[in-house]
Amino acid sequence: MMKLLLATVLAATPVAPVTRLSLPPPTGTAKVGVVTAHLVDRSRPDPWVAGERFRELMVSIWYPARSVHGHERAAWVTPGVAARINPPDSGFALPVTHGHVDAPPAAGRHPVILYSPGFGVERTSGTALVEDLASHGYVVVTIDHTHDAGLVEFPDGRIATNAIPPPATPAEEERLLEKVLDVRVTDTRFILDRLRSMPLARTMDFSRVGMFGHSMGGAAAAGTMRDDRRVKAGLNLDGSFIGPVIEAGLDRPFMLVGSEPHDGEQDETWTRMWDNLRGSRYWVELQGSAHLSFSDFQVLLPQLGLPPGQVEPAVGTIDGERSVAIQRVYVRAFFDRHLRHRSGRLLDRPSPRYPEIGFQRRIMTTW
Known part of the structure; x- marks a missing residue:
């Protein structure tokens, strides 16, 4: 639903010379390729829309590219979605990513990471x-x-638009969220199965699979790890945990990256989940952040020129570029340590380079 929020803001923005919104460039040495795939799970009907006989999914695969010459950069969203969220007279153009469409992949087999977005939000x-x-x-x-x-x-x-019915009671909301999680876990496991038959499979090392996500996507990372041991490490960006995994826990590495608690209150599902994690685990908080700080909206909303009072409730007071830079290094340090067995020493203690990261708890087990 966040893109619909962005659409509302863009529609209300006065007409001005067109300004291109942008995402910060990647920091690695590899050029980036991207392909999209339409996957159909014929083993089940769509769980949300009666009459849709099969579950249809869209994924994008981002990968190190051998060369990007002659391959255009991908748009942030598809043309049909762009037309719905960005009115022609908004004065803004949506971002272009740094991924090059159908670029040839670099040699070698690389660790695989799955990403699940927040509830109501796109990939x-x-x-x-x-x-x-x-x-x-x-x-x-x-x-x-x-x-x-x-x-x-x-x-x-x-x-396809959002078709999840709003719950009428707290009990109905709890059941609905558990169903949302179950559907996402089933989606993810199906995609993991299908990846092996895709042309890019030769670039993927399926012995080194991780998963992360924002909000409900973070819960989906934990839920998928509970049900599928192919996922070796997981990370939750500011999402409440849901379902049986809270009590069952996990025996593989997991990281919790949270926003600054409102009024000092922490999510009780995090404390319950922490007590049942048995692998290496880390809990850090990003000072000055809010829930949407862990999405592209952290850098996009401030570019609209809105007053801080309209932006800060969504993305906090931390500078957007700084927030993204910090998240990048900590997310990468976690997966470097637990999928590549590199040092990931940023995870060992607070760093003077990143004073905005507060360590709440940390327990490291042997690999």
Whole structure:
């Protein structure tokens, strides 16, 4: 739904010379390629829309490229989605990513990371983090959870919209969120199966698979790890945990990266989950951040020229570029340590280079 929020802001913005919104460039040495894929799970109907016989999903695969010459940079969103969220007279142009469409992949087999976005949000919302990981040698697969995401465009031009009914009671909300999680976990496991038959499979090392996500996507990372041991390490960006994994826990590395607690209150699902984690685990908080700080909106909303009072409730008081830079190094340090067995020493103690990161708890086990 966040892209619909952006659409509302853009529609209300006075007409001015067109300004191109931008994402910070990746920091790695590798050029980045990207391809999209339309996947159909014929083993199940769509769980949200009666009459849709099969579950249809869209994914993007970001990867280190051998060369990008002659391959155009991908748009942040597809044309149909762009037309819905950015009115022609908004005065703004949506970002262009740093991924080059269908660029040839670099040699070698790279660790694979799955990305699941927040509830009601599309796979493109984590592009700044995703393409940076790809520039450092990871293959990253971003997932649109159809009818959970606000807008998903298929290759034939159809656009699926959010179709999850609003709950009427707290008990109904709890059941609904558990279903959302179950659907996302099933989506993710299906995609993991299908990756092996894709042309890019030769660039993927399936013995080194991780997963991360924002909000509900972070819960999906934990839920997928509980059900699928192919996922070796997981990371939650500011999402409440949901379902049986809270009590069951996990025996593989997991990291919690949270926003600054409002009024000092912490999410009780985090403390419960922490007590049941049995692998290496880390809990840090990003000072000055808010819930949407862990998405591209951290850098995009401030570019609209809105007053701080309109932007800060969503993305906090931390500078957007600084926030993204910090998240990039900590997310990468976690996956470097637990998928590549590199030092990841940033995870060992507070760093004077990143005073905005507060360590809440840390327990390191042997690899």
